[in-house]
Each structure stands twice: as structure tokens, then as C-alpha cells.
Amino acid sequence: MLSSSGTFVISSPMYYSHSDCGYCEGKKEKFLGLNLPAGANAPKQCLSSSVGTHVEQMTCQHYDFLINRNFRRSGNFLYKGDMLRGCCRMYTIRTDMGQMKITKEHRQVVNRFKRAIRDDKQSTQVSTNSKKGESFELVSLIRAEQQSSRFRTRYEPAVFSKEKFELYKKYQVRVHNDNPKTVSESSFNRFLCQSPFTETELEGTPEQWLALNSWTKNWPHHEKCHRLGPTHECYYLDEKLIAISVLDFLPSGLSSVYFIWDPDYAHLSLGTLSGIREIQMCKELGLGYYYLGYYIEDCAKMRYKGKFGGEVLDVCNGAYAPLERIKPFLHDGKFFTLSESDSSEISEKELDFSEMPIKWSSDYVDASEAIYGLEKTYDDAKKTKDTLAQKLHLADPKGNVNMELPDVFPGCLPLHQILTLFENLGDIDLPVRVYDYERNALCRSFSHLPARLKCAAVDCIRLFGVEMFLNSIMYG
Structure with missing residues (x-):
């Protein structure tokens, strides 16, 4: 009803x-990520806390911007x-071939898989290349797939x-110990099939699918891939489906959504293999970065992503920093944000949502305590909120002022930046597109x-930036 082609259409944030x-x-x-003062209104018990919105429609360009602002999607929920x-600090992590260091584990996984997919007529002499100092070519994985008549992906x-x-059900029950009764077709469809992308991006073109499905076969004379949109890569061994990689092809790279593998093939370490293959594909097809989702330092099932190298997003600076350099700041699940100088007191930083994140190039000083460990930060935000209200x-x-976001929320525009925005507008009314369900009307001015809905609009500006909000439709 509200949608037009390419428009970002969302519910009011919650x-x-x-x-x-x-x-x-x-x-x-x-x-907790820090020792927080009373003004932070920190919970007294361990709680998972997030802000989210239901997305009716967005483009891959929108989502590319959003994952670089520390958002992720689960189906249509952002x-x-x-x-x-x-309770858990979740940081966007991305890598590429230049940042990944090939380890002994990587070599073992690749060589084990090469042995598993070779044809019986092929030579049984497969070098393990596991000794230190021996050469190891990652492209040998591509060659092995080219030569195999038993393995293919689609x-x-x-x-x-x-x-x-x-x-999916077999994987969830045997690997994640889910109750079989709770693993339904509707939950699989909602989680890993549905998405809010445009129809063109959902369907793709015959040329896009041909380029993807033939690149390994035609390597090294393959075409570059220009696919944008959600994709399933299905792994088949002897014509049996053994794994599914759920992916989003985006303008700046390839985003890994979820990976499903058959527990009967656990010995092949297909999760690690898929990461290696997809990082390699990003290089060969010129896709850009490989986004692995969230990195959580004190969670083993999320910390493994660090073995692919890469960089994590400093949400307060809009900058990526090498994981190796900032890892000490993340110890014990702590929150971090970098500063150019060592100061005992720094105010909340303004964010520029008009540009993609940069690479951090200054000194590595953790300023999280200096900003978010002080009562003054929360007092100042409360005063600004009162003025704004x-x-x-x-x-x-x-x-009551019913904004969903806390007064201080790292990674969002701080309230003093919102106040400055409206002060600079003067008497100019902010043009918006907000559908009011209670009045059954589309409002076009703030x-x-x-x-x-004014509170919801302010929340949206803090989350997405003014430019993206003004080009969106919000309903509530």
C-alpha cells in the first residue's frame, strides 16, 4: 500500500x-559492557537488549549502508x-583475502575437503601441504572443484x-539441540527465505545466475559477478544436499546470513570451508568485503569469526579497526570506542551518516569509560532531551515523552546532534512521510x-540519519 520502487519502508522503532x-x-x-553510572538506567539482571524495526521494503543499497552502521536483518526484521x-556486545566484522592469514587449520580443512570430493579415478596422492614452509595455494580448492564430478554448488x-x-531441521536439532517440534517450515521460511528486498533484487536475472553458477567452471577466465540480492548457495555431494549458505550480495561486499550443514558431514568442517570459499569468491569476482555478521568476543560460537582475520566496526566513530589491534579492549565482553587522544572526559561524538565508514588511522586509545562511564554524559543527554521535547x-x-531509544545509545546520533539539526532548520518544517494508522492518514510534515509519531521520527533520525529518514516511509 505504501511502497514505491526502491523506497525504505519501516515500522516505528521498538x-x-x-x-x-x-x-x-x-x-x-x-x-554489562562498562561500569555504568545510575543515569544509564542499566538493568540489574542479564538481559539481551536491542532496538529493531520491521522492514516492508528496502534495497540492497539501503542494507549495505545499514550493516555498516551495525545493523543486521533476520528475515524482514532489522x-x-x-x-x-x-548482555552481549555485537560488532559488525568484515574481512577480505588481504586480511586473512592462512593457518594450519585452514590448510587442513581445504585438503581434507579436496580428498573427500575427488573422483575415484583421480590420483590418491593429495599433498597435505601441512608442513611449515611448504607452499600452499588456496586456488587449489577451485581446481579441485573443477576436476570433481561428485561435488557441485548451485x-x-x-x-x-x-x-x-x-x-535445516536436521541441523537445528542435532547441532543446536532445538526441540524438533519448534523447528517449523514457517520459521525456516521467515528466517532464511523471506527478505524485504525489491522484486528485481529477489529474482535476479538469468545473466546473473549464469555468471555465478559458471564462475568456478570457467576460472580463471570467468566473468565478474554483478548480482545484488538474497541468495542460497546449495552444496551437493554425490547429488545429495549437504549444506546451504544463505547470502546477501551487496554493493560493497558479500554478507553471510547463515550456514546450514549436514551433521553427518561434520568431519569436513563445512562451516570453516564455506568461509574460505566465500572470501576467495569475493576476491575472484571482485565483490569487495566479506561480512561475517556479528563478532562477540566472549561468545565461542561467534568468536570463531576472528580466525578469518578482518576488522570490526567502532560504532561511535563510524570506522573499522583491525581486530588484532583492538582485541585487548574487548576482553571479557567489554564495550570499546576509540579516541585520537587519551582524555579523562570526552563528550558523545557526533556521527556522519552521509558517508560509508572509514578505516581508523589514528592512535588506538579506548575512550569508552571516558565517555560512557561518566554520569555527566547521561545528565547532559537528559537535559538535551527536555529541551528537544x-x-x-x-x-x-x-x-510523557515516549521515545523508544535510551537517551544515550552508542552508534546512534546523539541527542545534542538532533537538537542542532532542528535548531538549524529554524522555521522550516521537516518534510516527512509517516503513515498514521490511528488516523488512517499519510502525514507529510513533522x-x-x-x-x-514525532518521538518515533526522532528515533528514526537517530538510527538512520536524517537523509535516509527523509527518503523513507515510516508507519505506526
Whole structure:
């Protein structure tokens, strides 16, 4: 109803907390990112806390921007964690071939897989290349796939099939110990098939699918890939589906959404293999970075991503920093943000959402305590919120200002930056597109919104930046 081609269409944001964390299971004793003052309103118990919105439509260009602002999607739901109050610090991590160091484990996984897929008629003499100092060519994996008549992969649209679901259920039950009764076709479809991308991006073109499905065969004389959109890469061994890699092809790189593998093939370490293959594919097809989702230092099932090298996003600076350099700051699941100088007191930093993140090039000084460990930061934000509420008439008839986001939320535009924005507008009304369900009307100016939707609009500007919000449609 509201959608037009290429428009970012979202629900009003919601902040939510619950004790059922998928990473730490709510069992952490030290569950906060810092020693927070009273003004931070930190929880007294271990809670998973995030802000999210339902996305009716977005483009791959939108999502590329968003994952570089520490968002991730689960189906049609877009979310980012609260780095201060949540139990697990989740950082966007990305890498490429230049940042990945080939380890002994990588060599063993690749060589084991090469042996597993070779034809019986092929030579049984496969060098393990495991001795230190011996050469190891990662492209030998491509050659092994070219020569194998037993192994193949197929890239296809991210659509449901019974075969895919059965493998997903087997994986969830045997690897993640899920209750078989809770693993439903609808949950698989919602989580790993549905997405809010445009129809063109969902379907792709015959040329895109041909380029993807023939690049290994034609290597090194393959075509570059120009696919944008959600994709399933299905792994077949002896014509049996043994794994599914759920991927989003984006303008700046390839985003790994989820990987499913048959527990009967656990000896092949298919999860590690898929990471190696996909990083290699990014290089060969000129795709850019390989986004591995979130990195969580104190969670073993998320910390493994560090073995592919790479860099993590400093959400307060909009900058990527090498994981090796900032890892000491992450010890024990701590929150970090970098500063150019060592100062005992630094105010919340303004963010520029008009550009993609940069690479951090200054000194590596952790300023998290100097900014977010001080009561003054929260007092200043509260005063700014009161000023903003008065200026923009954000209070409802009962005098409540119902913004979902906490006053201080690392990775979002700070409230003083929002106040400056509206002060600079002067008497100019901010043009918006907000659908009000209660009044069944589309509002096109900020001043005409009811207080609850003004608060939601301010939340959106803090989350996405003013430019993206003004080019979106929000409903609530």
C-alpha cells in the first residue's frame, strides 16, 4: 500500500529486552559492557537488549549502508544491539583475502575437503601441504572443484523448498539441540527465505545466475559477478544436499546470513570451508568485503569469526579497526570506542551518516569509560532531551515523552546532534512521510505529526540519519 520502487519502508522503532539471549543464554555474571553510572538506567539482571524495526521494503543499497552502521536483518526484521545495557556486545566484522592469514587449520580443512570430493579415478596422492614452509595455494580448492564430478554448488534465489527445510531441521536439532517440534517450515521460511528486498533484487536475472553458477567452471577466465540480492548457495555431494549458505550480495561486499550443514558431514568442517570459499569468491569476482555478521568476543560460537582475520566496526566513530589491534579492549565482553587522544572526559561524538565508514588511522586509545562511564554524559543527554521535547512538542497529553531509544545509545546520533539539526532548520518544517494508522492518514510534515509519531521520527533520525529518514516511509 505504501511502497514505491526502491523506497525504505519501516515500522516505528521498538526497544526490547528479554532474558533469553541466543548467545550467552542469560547466564553471564558480568553482563554489562562498562561500569555504568545510575543515569544509564542499566538493568540489574542479564538481559539481551536491542532496538529493531520491521522492514516492508528496502534495497540492497539501503542494507549495505545499514550493516555498516551495525545493523543486521533476520528475515524482514532489522535490529542492532544496545552496547551499554545488553548482555552481549555485537560488532559488525568484515574481512577480505588481504586480511586473512592462512593457518594450519585452514590448510587442513581445504585438503581434507579436496580428498573427500575427488573422483575415484583421480590420483590418491593429495599433498597435505601441512608442513611449515611448504607452499600452499588456496586456488587449489577451485581446481579441485573443477576436476570433481561428485561435488557441485548451485546459486539460486532464496526460496523455500522441502529439501532445504529438512536439512535445516536436521541441523537445528542435532547441532543446536532445538526441540524438533519448534523447528517449523514457517520459521525456516521467515528466517532464511523471506527478505524485504525489491522484486528485481529477489529474482535476479538469468545473466546473473549464469555468471555465478559458471564462475568456478570457467576460472580463471570467468566473468565478474554483478548480482545484488538474497541468495542460497546449495552444496551437493554425490547429488545429495549437504549444506546451504544463505547470502546477501551487496554493493560493497558479500554478507553471510547463515550456514546450514549436514551433521553427518561434520568431519569436513563445512562451516570453516564455506568461509574460505566465500572470501576467495569475493576476491575472484571482485565483490569487495566479506561480512561475517556479528563478532562477540566472549561468545565461542561467534568468536570463531576472528580466525578469518578482518576488522570490526567502532560504532561511535563510524570506522573499522583491525581486530588484532583492538582485541585487548574487548576482553571479557567489554564495550570499546576509540579516541585520537587519551582524555579523562570526552563528550558523545557526533556521527556522519552521509558517508560509508572509514578505516581508523589514528592512535588506538579506548575512550569508552571516558565517555560512557561518566554520569555527566547521561545528565547532559537528559537535559538535551527536555529541551528537544519542549521545542518539538514531543510530550503526549499526560506529559510523557515516549521515545523508544535510551537517551544515550552508542552508534546512534546523539541527542545534542538532533537538537542542532532542528535548531538549524529554524522555521522550516521537516518534510516527512509517516503513515498514521490511528488516523488512517499519510502525514507529510513533522509539525503535523501527533506526539507519539514525532518521538518515533526522532528515533528514526537517530538510527538512520536524517537523509535516509527523509527518503523513507515510516508507519505506526
